[in-house]
Each structure stands twice: as structure tokens, then as C-alpha cells.
Amino acid sequence: MSSPLHDRFEQAFTEFEEQKxxxxxxxxxxxxxxxxxxxxNRAVSVTVDGQGDLMELKFPTNAYRTMAPAELSSLLVETIREARExxxxxxxxxxxxxxxxxxxxFDMLNNPIDFEEILGEALRTADRMFSGMPSNTDRTEESR
Structure with a gap:
């Protein structure tokens, strides 16, 4: 026979394993x-990974050879920006x-992350999940 406390811990552990x-x-x-x-203009091709880091830069045609340095630079910057986006x-x-x-x-990739808010929400959720359970101080006072 299992207690409500044991059931809550089992549920929490199962949810933790699923999240892992x-x-x-x-x-x-x-x-x-x-x-x-x-x-x-097909002068440049850019590949980035899932985090937006540059993995590969290709020049599929010879079009880059006739471009002014500033024009090629601008094209590279714009193409990399688009790939990252x-x-x-x-x-x-x-x-x-x-x-x-x-x-x-919550767009975590484009905005600053408020870890205090995230932690606060996690603590409020844990509070709701384990509400009604005796605290450490309750157990200490009970044993006296």
C-alpha cells in the first residue's frame, strides 16, 4: 500500500525522467x-548550425569575382544574418x-531570459504540487 506522499514522489520522479x-x-x-x-544572386551560400554558428561558406558561382569588396562583404553579412534568423x-x-x-x-532566443521569474514559477509549481505536506520544521516539532 502506498501513501499519498509516496505517490507524489513517484509522480514527480516519472515527470522528471520524462523531461530528461x-x-x-x-x-x-x-x-x-x-x-x-x-x-x-547565387554568389554565396551559407550554412549555420541550429544555434546559428557558421558551419560552411560556399561560392556556388563565379559571380563573387566581379563584385567590389564592399559589395561582397555586404552580401556575406546579409546572407549570414538571414541564415542565423x-x-x-x-x-x-x-x-x-x-x-x-x-x-x-516566451522567445528565449531573442530576448533576455529572466531566470528569477522562471525559478519563481518553478517554485510556485512545486509549492502547489507538494502543498499540505509537513515541512522540516513541522516534523522536528512533532518529534519533540
Missing amino acids: VALSDFERKLAESSKTVTAK QARASTTEMLETYLPGGMAS
Whole structure:
């Protein structure tokens, strides 16, 4: 026969294990993801990983040879920026499937993260989950 406290711990442990699996799945998918963007004039092609880090830079045609240095530089910067934006959007979309309700709309990749708010919400959730359980001080006073 199990107690309500034991059942709560079992449920919490099961949820924790499920979150570990989901996090591993997200990390694997993020590591495998990439985005490739080719400039409109096809002079340059850029590939970035799921975090937006540059992985590959190609010049599919000889068009870059006739470009002024400032023009080529500008094209590279714009193409890399576009690839990073697409990678960020893809990662955000993927992340939304793993975040608990209400956090999915929080764009963690483009805005500063308020860890205090996230921790506060986690503590409030834990409080609700374990409300009614005796605290350490309650147990100490009971044993006297």
C-alpha cells in the first residue's frame, strides 16, 4: 500500500525522467539541425548550425569575382544574418514543443531570459504540487 506522499514522489520522479528524455531529444535535434541560405544572386551560400554558428561558406558561382569588396562583404553579412534568423526561428519552433505551457510564447532566443521569474514559477509549481505536506520544521516539532 502506498501513501499519498509516496505517490507524489513517484509522480514527480516519472515527470522528471520524462523531461530528461525530452531534453536529450531536443539536444539531439538541435545538434543535427542546420539552415542553408543562398543569396539571391547565387554568389554565396551559407550554412549555420541550429544555434546559428557558421558551419560552411560556399561560392556556388563565379559571380563573387566581379563584385567590389564592399559589395561582397555586404552580401556575406546579409546572407549570414538571414541564415542565423532562420536557424533561430527553427530552433524556437522546436523549443516550443518542449516547454511547459505558457513558456512557449516566451522567445528565449531573442530576448533576455529572466531566470528569477522562471525559478519563481518553478517554485510556485512545486509549492502547489507538494502543498499540505509537513515541512522540516513541522516534523522536528512533532518529534519533540
